[in-house]
Amino acid sequence: MTKPVIRAVQRTDIAPGVAFGFRALAIGLALCTGGVFILLLGHNPFAVYGSMLRGSLGTEIALTETIKMTIPLLVTSLGVTLAFRMRFWNIGAEGQICIGAIAATYFALFHADWPGWVLFPVMMTAAFVAAGLWGAIPAVCKARFGTNETLFTLMMNYLALYIIQFLREGPWKDPAGFNYPKIARFAQSAQMKGVLGIHWGWIVALVLLVLVYLYMRRSKQGYEIDVVGQSENTARYAGMNVSKIIVRTMVFSAGICGLAGMIQAAGANRTLTESVAGGVGFTAITVAWLSQLNPLAILPVSFLFAMLQRGSGFIESIFGISNAAAAVLQGVLLFFMLGCEFFVRFRLTVRKEGVSVHA
Amino acid sequence: MHESIQYIVNFLYAAMLTGVPLMYGTLGEVITQKAGNLNLGVEGMMYLGAVFGFWGGYATGSPVMALLCAFAAGMGGALLYALLTVSFKANQNVTGLTLTIFGTGLANYIGTSLIMASPTESATVAANVINAFRPVRFGFLTDIPYLGKLIFSHSWFVYLGVALCVAAGFYLNHTRQGLNLRAVGENAAAADAVGIPVTLYKYVHIGVGGGICGLGGAYVALVTCGGTWTYNCISGLGWIAVALVIFAAWSPYRVLYGSLAFGTLSILRLYIPGTVISIPPSIFSMLPFLATILVLVITSIRLTREKMQPRGCGVNYFREER
Secondary structure, eight states: OOOOSEEEEEOSOOOHHHHHHHHHHHHHHHHHHHHHHHHHTTSOHHHHHHHHHIIIIISHHHHHHHHHHHHHHHHHHHHHHHHHHTTOOOOOHHHHHHHHHHHHHHHHHHOTTSOHHHHHHHHHHHHHHHHHHHHHHHHHHHHHHOOOHHHHHHHHHHHHHHHHHHHHHTTTBOTTSTTOOOBOOOOGGGSOOEETTEETHHHHHHHHHHHHHHHHHHSHHHHHHHHHHHOHHHHHHTTOOHHHHHHHHHHHHHHHHHHHHHHIIIIIISSOOGGGSTTHHHHHHHHHHHTTTOHHHHHHHHHHHHHHHHHHHHHHHHHOOOTHHHHHHHHHHHHHHHHHHHHHHEEEEEEETTEEEEO | OHHHHHHHHHHHHHHHHHHHHHHHHHHHHHHHHHTTOOOTTHHHHHHHHHHHHHHHHHHHOOHHHHHHHHHHHHHHHHHHHHIIIIISOOOHHHHHHHHHHHHHHHHHHHHHHHHHHSTTSOOBOOHHHHHHTSOOOOTHHHHSTTHHHHHSSOOHHHHHHHHHHHHHHHHHHHSHHHHHHHHHHHOHHHHHHTTOOHHHHHHHHHHHHHHHHHHHHHHIIIIITTTBOOTTOSTTHHHHHHHHHHHTTTOHHHHHHHHHHHHHHHHHHHHSOTTTOOOOHHHHHHHHHHHHHHHHHHHHHSOOGGGSOOTTTTOOOOTTOO
16 A cells, blocks of 8 residues: 555644634635635725625614624524534425424414414414424434435425425415415514514524523533434443434424524515525525534624625625625635634644654 | 327426436436545536536537536536545535535526626527537437337437446446445445555546536536526526435436436426316425435335445545544
8 A cells, every 4th residue: 555645644632723723714715715706707806805894794784784694594503503513414404494484474474463472472482393393304214214314304495495385376375466476474563573773583593592502511411412423322322312312402403493484584574485594594504514513603603604695795786796606705715614624623744754744 | 099198208208308417417426425425516516517518618619518618617516525525524514515505606606797798688509509419310210109209319418318327337336446436435444455545536436426417517508498598597406316316226227217207206297287186386396305205214214235325425534533
């Protein structure tokens, strides 16, 4: 077997400053690559990045819109983080958001006459329970038969999407919509009111952030999730009921994603459409991963992603750059971050005639 | 009698055409997974193939260049994925997902730019590129009733896909390299121990798999969409391809009828007269996905060795880790 010239050695530990340095370098390189991309399009990268900043933070309206975009991303990322810590690849957040929104919409459409202090808790509970049960299906199959959860949850996204389409064209079609297939706008009483200029979904998001943090770091169940994630055999040896933990965690994970759906429907859109999730479920996966599955890091990272998206919408109107550029920049940023984790986890050793020298 | 047979023939013909991009995407992903890597970036690689294949045909007016560009673009995306997962040991799920986000964004970006740059506000490849992918005739064979239409009147693009599936099946089952590849996918450490260059095998097959996915994207752009760039043209086909891999049980031969079955399910709605049964279109659209879920669950209950995902799939191999 040939001896490789460069080989990777797993680091036992790394100074937090060095790890931070690597990550900062990766973000810097990603911004440079994005800059070259913008340059190739014939624009000044500094002007474009500057406008993205102004478009997402510059005015009070811009900032409000960015925060509104952060809310579903934050909540959904918290949800998928729970499953990911267990190494359960829940790629189905998109569908779970839809299901949560559907359940909440039922009460918003048909029970809008209930007083707010009854209606909203019911909507939230319904969203959580419906999405949780939806998420329990792949979890049970995984626990019982070892069914691949990545592909299962992925397929369920499409089912959820088509259920909304079914409701929109059939049972829930707006009777006042002149036969145009759409779901009616929620009554005033079923819309989430603004608190400090933004619908109160942000309060729910922050409360969830604290709850998820405490659950993961301070509870026995949170500890069990980590053990199952590291090694199922260890968990079994320690007497944990692995199947139960998988299903329970997935119910919480999907339920939280469902809450994001309720917030989007009742807070942001004030109706139910097929774009209620609009890719948030997928973006949340990358947000959770970039945050190292750390709930506290999810807040700034999801805000950053919201800035990126909001900023891209802004540069579309100014420079005529298609807003698909947001996805490109997001992809570049992620590629660099994924690559950089290698240098955080491993160090490279160069072999020189029998003696190895640390590089 | 004649009319109803003709109706069924037309239906099957349309199902075949719908299945072609799925066939390419699925075959590419089968080869990738045989190397032990689950690449969720099929959608992204198909988008890359679609937009660069389109651009190749648009800029050069040559159908061959269109195909080469599509293959190279899909391969480029796949090699980026290989660099991150094989060499840099990044998580395969997240890397694949990123490739999908990136590919979708870049394709729609370039496509929209081409449309905006064109004075007619739409971008279509030259007629000779479109004509190159029209159905061909095999003399009298094409005139055989029913069968002629079903088998001998497709575009070269379709026959190329079928040939690739057969060739890949032969390669995996009857060549030394194919055997080595399967070893890499099942147990990379064991393959490494007997001297198979694991990293090289992974790079080559992930790359070629991505290139084939790219061809599937080019089919969508140049044939399904008729050579006119359409925003969001792939719209989930790549994800169905990932699902079809399970349906095909990781066998290139089964990819052939798996893609036909999925093609059938996708267009069933258009061919069942509303008077027979009236089912809302949204329920019909669910069918392929429901079928995949059923297959996924059933295969996981009935564990047969030959019909399972390669065991090393999804886990990165690091020689010094045990």
